[in-house]
């Protein structure tokens with residue numbers, strides 16, 4: 001097992017930006033990603049706030065650009081879900097279950113995880129449902145993610161957003177677009193029953209530090 005100088009855990013925008021800048025500084029990092037490059041951006045309907053993209057850019061398209069950026073600089077990345085990290089005598093040991101890695105420096109760019117635990121036919125991201133058509137889908141939540149997920153799904157499905165309270169926490173620009181979509185309905189002070197094909201919980205996220213050992 002050859003020791004790496006720098007390992008980055010997480011292939012979202014933060015991990016990719018870190019990898020690019022290290023490589024340009026003459027350091028050859030190894031990037032480990034448990035799913036695919038792009039991180040949470042893979043869920044975004046349209047990214048409208050990145051300077052340099054005046055017409056906005058779709059989340060999947062942006063994720064592909066991140067991958068292209070890694071490839072352009074010949075940055076090494078591997079699909080690997082790190083489960084444990086141990087720091088001992090100046091060296092990090094990372095375990096994925098099937099493979100171990102060691103490095104001198106570790107960058108943790110693992111982003112966030114959903115607070116809600118998804119069960120059968122329910123999800124916490126829209127990415128797995130991107131290809132679904134003709135379904136009736138409930139989204140629980142009333143923030144940016146809920147309305148953004150609704151925009152992604154409403155072109156081919158009937159979408160219902162459920163707010164258990166009355167306050168909408170979505171940015172006005174996105175809310176204005178979503179309100180114009182005929183396939184999106186909004187319900188206040190209510191939760192979905194079991195008549196929906198799928199339910200997505202967009203009810204908040206917290207830092208994902210599962211890759212760190214408990215000690």
Ligand SMILES: Cc1cc2nc3c(=O)[nH]c(=O)nc-3n(C[C@H](O)[C@H](O)[C@H](O)COP(=O)(O)OP(=O)(O)OC[C@H]3O[C@@H](n4cnc5c(N)ncnc54)[C@H](O)[C@@H]3O)c2cc1C
Pocket residue numbers: 009010011012013014015032033034035036037038039040041043044045046047048049050080081082083109110111112144145148149208210211
């Ligand atoms: C629906 C939606 C729409 C959005 N729209 C916008 C927008 O328009 N504009 C904007 O600026 N932001 C937007 N965002 C927010 C943006 O996606 C995040 O701010 C950004 O992705 C955070 O980047 P990150 O690299 O810190 O984390 P993440 O994107 O979460 O990436 C972390 C990566 O680490 C990986 N990882 C985690 N744990 C491990 C492990 N143990 N081993 C290996 N890999 C691991 C994950 O699989 C993931 O790929 C949106 C988010 C969502 C959900």
